[in-house]
Amino acid sequence: MAHRLxxxxxxxxxxxxxxxxxxxxxxxxxxxxxxxxxxxxCHGPQGVSAMENIPSLAGHPDEFIALQLILFREGLRDxxxxxxLAQGLTDQEVEDLAAFYAGLPAGHVERPPRDPARYQAGAVxxxxxxxxxxxxxxxxxxxxxxxxxxxxxxxxxHALAEYRDGTRRGTDTNMNAVMFGVTDAEIxxxxxxxxxx
Amino acid sequence: xxxxxxxxxxxxTLALPVLAQQAPVPAWQQSRSGxxxxxxxxxxxxxxxxxxxxxxxxxxxxxxxxxxVELWASGAPGAxxxxxxPNGTVFVGTRTIGRVYAISEEGGQRRVRTIASxxxxxxxxxxxxxxxxxxxxxxxLRFDGIEGRLDxxxxxxxxxxxxxxxxxxxxxxxxxxxGPDGRLYMNIGVPCNICEFNRDTHALIVSFNPDxxxxxxxxxxxxxxxxxxxxxxxxELWATNNGRDWAGNDTPDDTLHRIRQSGAxxxxxYCAANWRDPAISRGPASCSEFSAPAALLGPHTAALGMRFxxxxxxxxAYRNQIFxxxxxxxxxxxxxxxxxxxxxxxxxGTVTGVEPFMTGLRDEAKNRFLGRPVDVLVRGDGSLLxxxxxxxxxxxxxxxx
Numbered sequence: 001m002a003h004r005l006x007x008x009x010x011x012x013x014x015x016x017x018x019x020x021x022x023x024x025x026x027x028x029x030x031x032x033x034x035x036x037x038x039x040x041x042c043h044g045p046q047g048v049s050a051m052e053n054i055p056s057l058a059g060h061p062d063e064f065i066a067l068q069l070i071l072f073r074e075g076l077r078d079x080x081x082x083x084x085l086a087q088g089l090t091d092q093e094v095e096d097l098a099a100f101y102a103g104l105p106a107g108h109v110e111r112p113p114r115d116p117a118r119y120q121a122g123a124v125x126x127x128x129x130x131x132x133x134x135x136x137x138x139x140x141x142x143x144x145x146x147x148x149x150x151x152x153x154x155x156x157x158h159a160l161a162e163y164r165d166g167t168r169r170g171t172d173t174n175m176n177a178v179m180f181g182v183t184d185a186e187i188x189x190x191x192x193x194x195x196x197x
Numbered sequence: 198x199x200x201x202x203x204x205x206x207x208x209x210t211l212a213l214p215v216l217a218q219q220a221p222v223p224a225w226q227q228s229r230s231g232x233x234x235x236x237x238x239x240x241x242x243x244x245x246x247x248x249x250x251x252x253x254x255x256x257x258x259x260x261x262x263x264x265x266v267e268l269w270a271s272g273a274p275g276a277x278x279x280x281x282x283p284n285g286t287v288f289v290g291t292r293t294i295g296r297v298y299a300i301s302e303e304g305g306q307r308r309v310r311t312i313a314s315x316x317x318x319x320x321x322x323x324x325x326x327x328x329x330x331x332x333x334x335x336x337x338l339r340f341d342g343i344e345g346r347l348d349x350x351x352x353x354x355x356x357x358x359x360x361x362x363x364x365x366x367x368x369x370x371x372x373x374x375x376g377p378d379g380r381l382y383m384n385i386g387v388p389c390n391i392c393e394f395n396r397d398t399h400a401l402i403v404s405f406n407p408d409x410x411x412x413x414x415x416x417x418x419x420x421x422x423x424x425x426x427x428x429x430x431x432x433e434l435w436a437t438n439n440g441r442d443w444a445g446n447d448t449p450d451d452t453l454h455r456i457r458q459s460g461a462x463x464x465x466x467y468c469a470a471n472w473r474d475p476a477i478s479r480g481p482a483s484c485s486e487f488s489a490p491a492a493l494l495g496p497h498t499a500a501l502g503m504r505f506x507x508x509x510x511x512x513x514a515y516r517n518q519i520f521x522x523x524x525x526x527x528x529x530x531x532x533x534x535x536x537x538x539x540x541x542x543x544x545x546g547t548v549t550g551v552e553p554f555m556t557g558l559r560d561e562a563k564n565r566f567l568g569r570p571v572d573v574l575v576r577g578d579g580s581l582l583x584x585x586x587x588x589x590x591x592x593x594x595x596x597x598x
Contacts, residue, residue, distance in 0.1 A: 024252070063242045067293075070245040070274075075315045076295050091246035091274075134239050144242035171243055171293050173366050 024092075025062060030100025033093055037085070047101045048150075050109040055155045059106030064146045065098035067171050077168065106140075106150030114196050122193025125186055129178055131194075139197055144171050153195035160187045240527045241566075243293045247272045248588040254567040257557040260594055263512070266555065269582060269593035270307040273298045276584045276591060278372060278423075278502060279574040280322050282344055287574070287591070288329055289584065292318040292370055297331050299347050300591070312340070312350045317366070320423070321373030321383055325407060332371040332383055335364045337409070359409035363388075363398060372423045372502070377432050380404040380413075384436075386421035391441045391466055391476045400465050402436060402456070416456045418487065420465040424502040424572065429517055431546060433457065435491070437500040437521060440469050442528040448472060451500040452490035453521070453540060453548065461488050491540075492548040497526035498534030502572030502584070510579025511596045518542060520554060520581060522570040535559035535566045537573060537583055555583060555594065 034040060039057075043049050047058030057065060071077035072086035073094070089097075126132070134145050141147035148156065162168035164179035164187070182190075248271060255268045275291035276298065282288070289298040297313040313319065313331060321332030329343040331353070337360045338353035340346075363369070368386025376382050387400040394400065402416040402425060415434060416422070425436035434456040440449040449469040456463075464487030467473065467480040471489060494500040503521040518541055523534035537555035540548050558568040568585040575581055581594040 024246070024249075063244075067242065067245055070294065074295055076317075095246055133237060136237075145239070169366065171245075172240060174240075177367075 025066070025095035025097070025099030027096070027099040027103045029093075030096035030098070033096055034100055039085075039097070042081075044109065047104040048107050048109055049152055049155075052152075053154050053158055054152070055159075056106065056108075056151055057101040058104035059140070059150055060102060060147045061141050061143055061145070062095075062098040062102035063143045064141060065101050066094050067144055069094045069097060071171070077170075106147060108150065108152075108195070111195055112153060112192075115192060118189045118192045119196055121186075122189035122191070125182075125190050126193055129182075129190075131178075131190075134174065139194060148194040149197035151195060153191045156191035156194050157187050160190060238528055238530070241569075243275065244587050244589070245274050245294045247274050248590060253585070253588045253590045254558065255590075255592065257567055258555060258592065259557040260555050264594055264596050266592050266594045268590060270300050270309060270591040272589060273300065273309050273591070274589035275586055276589050277571040277586050278320055278322055279572050279582060279584055279591070280324050280374070281574060281576055282324055282327075283577070284344055285577060286344060286347070287576075287582065288312075288322045288324065288343075289591075290320045290322040290331070291586075292320050295319065295333075297322060297329075299343070301347065310347055312343070312347060313338070313353070318370040321371035323373040323375050323381060325375050325379075325381075330373060330381065332373045334366055334369040334371075335362050337362070356409055360405065368421045370423070372425065374425065375407075376404060376434070377427050378404075379407065381407055382415060382425065382434075384419070384422040384425075386423075387465065390443065391474065393466060393477060393479065402434070414460045416454065416463060417460055418463045418465045418467075419454060420469070422454075424500070424521070426504045426519070428546065429505050429507050433546070435503070435505075435519065437494065437503050438463070438465075438490075439499060439501075440497070441474070442497070444474070444476075446529050446531070447496045449474070450490075450493035450496050451498050451523075453492040453494055453500070453503070453519070453551075454488065455491040455546065457488065462486075463488050463490070492551055494521065494523065494538070494551065495533050497529040499524035499526060500534070502570075502574075504573050504575050506575055506581070508575050508579025508581075511581075515539070520573040520575075521551075522573050522583060524569045524571050524586070525559065525566055532559055532561075532564055532566055535569060537570055555592070558585075 042054050043057050049056045069086055072082040073089055135141050135148050139148040163175040164182055250271045253268055253271050258266045260266045275294040276289045278290040280288050286299055286301045295314055295316045296311050297319050299310045299312045301308050316333040319331050319333040323330045327342050329340040331338045337356040339356055340350050340353045365388035367388040371383045373383040382404045385399055385401045400418055400420055401414055402422055404413050404415050419438050421439045422436040427434055436454045438452045440451050449472045452470050454463050466477045468484035468487050470493055471484055473484055500521050500523050503519055506515045506518050518539050521538050523536055525535035526533045535558040538551050539554045541550045543549050559566050569587040570583050571586045572584045583592045
């Protein structure tokens with residue numbers, strides 16, 4: 001994304017604000033609810049996961065967290081245990097949880113050491129498939145598009161394979177289209193590269 | 198349900214013979230080049246949590262002098278296409294949240310019930326003889342006697358296999374309505390941004406007998422029409438259409454089509470808004486062999502729901518004119534749309550102009566939006582309802598006191 005034009009960067013500031021739907025969540029209430037519901041037991045007390053295949057939630061855009069919780073609650077993203085855990089959450093509670101996790105600093109508990117060959121392969125793929133056009137050049141995410149940096153490598157690989165195989169569909173089908181025909185080895189490289197950011 | 202369908206859809210319909218071994222270009226990337234390569238434009242996020250009534254931006258709405266706009270219902274996240282029963286119950290389809298709502302009047306208040314959920318983009322809702330048809334992606338359900346069973350709609354009759362709709366998710370959501378001929382009409386969008394495809398299976402408006410037999414092509418070469426209606430006197434079918442992305446801020450316009458004969462070809466993918474699309478090298482050199490659009494509706498505005506005004510409550514000048522909801526652009530640097538316009542028709546049915554009718558949801562100075570109108574509906578009492586998907590709200594426009 002080094003070729004991004006200054007004009008595009010300026011536009012981005014405007015685009016990021018395009019929706020005036022102000023975040024209605026309260027991070028304090030969200031923290032209390034996460035505590036009461038035991039979310040930290042799997043996702044980590046500060047939203048940074050130490051468990052295999054369980055995503056970190058810290059530092060995602062609040063809109064992404066809220067949308068995924070609604071998809072779980074409505075049974076549209078149907079994965080144990082989240083579909084069950086999201087039952088009964090009110091819209092306000094969803095927004096409070098989203099505000100809480102969005103405000104926490106992203107990071108890693110631990111991550112696999114860098115493998116230069118896989119890292120390089122992942123960097124080339126990320127450029128070719130233009131992950132940064134949607135997730136932003138530094139992959140911190142925006143709106144409905146999640147943060148990729150600070151995410152666990154195993155979970156990234158798992159999520160990318162689900163999009164490719166059509167077993168996960170999000171609020172739109174962009175990721176399914178992006179991942180069409182991407183091989184397992186390429187997914188491993190992309191996940192490694194993103195987790196090293 | 199939707200597992201693998203998307204990938205299969207792409208493989209089956211998008212790959213040209215020569216490209217059969219390669220992955221097709223993803224829809225969001227098709228035809229992007231040069232400066233659009235670096236563009237950070239992406240679809241705006243949906244909002245799937247309820248917006249509290251006092252947060253709905255009804256105070257920002259503007260309508261012409263003599264009209265009044267108020268909040269009719271809220272708490273219906275993702276509200277999109279609408280249809281009204283003879284009793285005045287309004288049934289509302291959605292996309293991302295997978296629900297169908299029934300909104301009824303109870304003691305001067307509106308009550309919102311979720312009557313179906315867990316569906317993939319149940320955008321299409323249509324009523325006939327007291328039965329509600331819900332069209333989701335590759336799914337057709339019929340809820341019999343729905344009005345008397347709002348609290349317990351029961352298991353619908355599944356007509357999916359009988360209708361045999363294409364399975365693609367991309368542009369696979371439906372607008373649906375019964376025509377004056379008693380047939381069930383719906384769109385079949387094209388499963389890409391711009392591509393070559395089978396012109397007899399996609400980019401169509403089709404109709405069926407209500408018992409699902411006798412599919413007929415009503416309009417051809419129409420990229421994705423998520424709104425249509427019939428002229429109240431001529432009974433001609435009129436339809437909105439969404440133009441493609443990534444051809445520049447001002448190209449092409451979304452369009453309004455007058456379908457003069459059943460099956461008439463509107464030109465996609467070769468032509469859009471009288472513009473010969475250079476992305477498709479095969480096919481006719483000019484657009485003259487296709488029906489020209491009846492009106493241009495602005496670039497990337499996402500013109501969706503449209504209805505002829507058939508009531509008597511608005512001034513005579515609105516009779517048989519077309520209200521059109523424009524959900525608003527994402528593929529354009531300066532936002533466009535986010536309003537309701539009225540297309541003015543003369544006695545011959547020629548469009549003489551397109552005027553703003555309900556505005557205020559687009560903040561020009563800050564280039565941001567407050568809501569996204571998706572459908573319009575003329576109620577039995579002559580008032581006009583407007584659904585706002587972003588706020589999960591429905592506005593009501595009346596005239597006079």
